[in-house]
Amino acid sequence: MTRFTVNGNPTQYQLAADTPLLWALREASNLTGTKFGCGAGLCGACTVHVDGVAQRSCQISIGSIEGTYVTTIEGLADDRDHPVQVAWLEKQVPQCGFCQSGMIMAAAALLKTNPNPSRADIRAAISNICRCGTYPRVETAILRAAE
Numbered sequence: 425m426t427r428f429t430v431n432g433n434p435t436q437y438q439l440a441a442d443t444p445l446l447w448a449l450r451e452a453s454n455l456t457g458t459k460f461g462c463g464a465g466l467c468g469a470c471t472v473h474v475d476g477v478a479q480r481s482c483q484i485s486i487g488s489i490e491g492t493y494v495t496t497i498e499g500l501a502d503d504r505d506h507p508v509q510v511a512w513l514e515k516q517v518p519q520c521g522f523c524q525s526g527m528i529m530a531a532a533a534l535l536k537t538n539p540n541p542s543r544a545d546i547r548a549a550i551s552n553i554c555r556c557g558t559y560p561r562v563e564t565a566i567l568r569a570a571e
């Protein structure tokens with residue numbers, strides 16, 4: 425059994441310790457906002473926060489994060505939308521939308537460590553892939569969220 429906190433809820437998983445966090449979240453916790461893209465740590469569609477740090481959940485075994493605090497897109501906002509989500513709506517960032525929850529999680533983690541990033545900082549920090557090419561709007565929305 426593996427225990428950690430998911431979106432503020434203490435959670436126990438009766439899954440093998442090498443189960444990827446992505447699949448524990450999606451299949452055992454039904455938190456399907458975290459997406460499966462490549463399964464190889466490349467695309468970032470599966471990005472969540474583990475103890476506040478953006479991580480690719482397809483590459484993390486649940487056994488390695490015992491006792492941590494995991495936040496998914498479903499838990500990013502509290503009673504009001506997160507500023508990144510507000511900016512995403514204002515700037516109409518998504519196209520197909522598949523990568524966007526991971527993109528938002530990466531953006532929120534960036535702003536936590538760098539509340540006033542430049543475009544160069546954003547490009548250096550956000551390596552998530554968007555097949556629709558929404559990168560210019562992603563950058564604009566992150567700058568807006570930082571205002």
Ligand code: FES
Pocket residue numbers: 459460461462463464465466467468469470471480481482483
């Ligand atoms: Fe995890 Fe692509 S699904 S990085």
